[in-house]
Amino acid sequence: MTGVPLSWYLILSALLFVLGVAGFLFRRNIITIFMSIELMLNAVNLSFISFSYQLKQVDGHLFTFFVMVVAAAESAVGLAIILTVFKNRNTLDVDEVNSMKN
């Protein structure tokens, strides 16, 4: 009986999530930080689909579907915010956008 153990999928998901966290913390370009968030959401989606396979239920697929919808809404609003920040500051560097400091 061959087949991939389910834990491989979960470890792949963990690896992608940790890479997303690293990108979120280490990068300075606000668009790349936003893409790291999308990477983390994708990693969590893979976990949901794996659990759905393990439990033989379709609920995990529904959660993934809702995560996709929320990600679409989030990216629309987030990119609009990025456009506004760029219009005001003329930069995409998050270290330059610190007017809320102090």
Added chain:
Amino acid sequence: MDVILFLVFASIAVVCAVNVVVQTHPISSALSLIGVMGALAILYLLLGAEFIAMAQVIVYAGAIMVLFIFVIMLLNAGAEQRRGRSLAVQLVGVPGFFGLLALLAYAILRLFPNATNVHFGGFTKGTAQDIGRALFTKYLLAFEVTSLLILIAIVGAIVLARKELD
């Protein structure tokens, strides 16, 4: 066959994800992220989630990433300039990365010692019919709330984007 397909597409996903993090130009990151999403769609198919795989390709790789690339091109974003990393980042960041990964892997292996083996075709309830039936009965309230969320997001994006600033 399952193992080969998993290993090929998992390695594509990991290589593209590393590329997302290390590339300095946002366009390279975005294209690598599309690679991650395509590889993940194949893995969803292997797990029996055919509807979600199609939605992944259409919504994520098709719509969201096109929006990203559109904004990158619109802003004419160049490469991020490199600055010297502080010593604390190097001392804490890299061990922290591997530490978090090891913690997650340990938790996964401890929590699921008797996880099932994944076969292609071992789970066939991920069709559009099953998703639709669950979506419009059990998750109907969540579905309606989602439509409200989308409406708010549309209004918010329009208000933010067309505000004239001086």
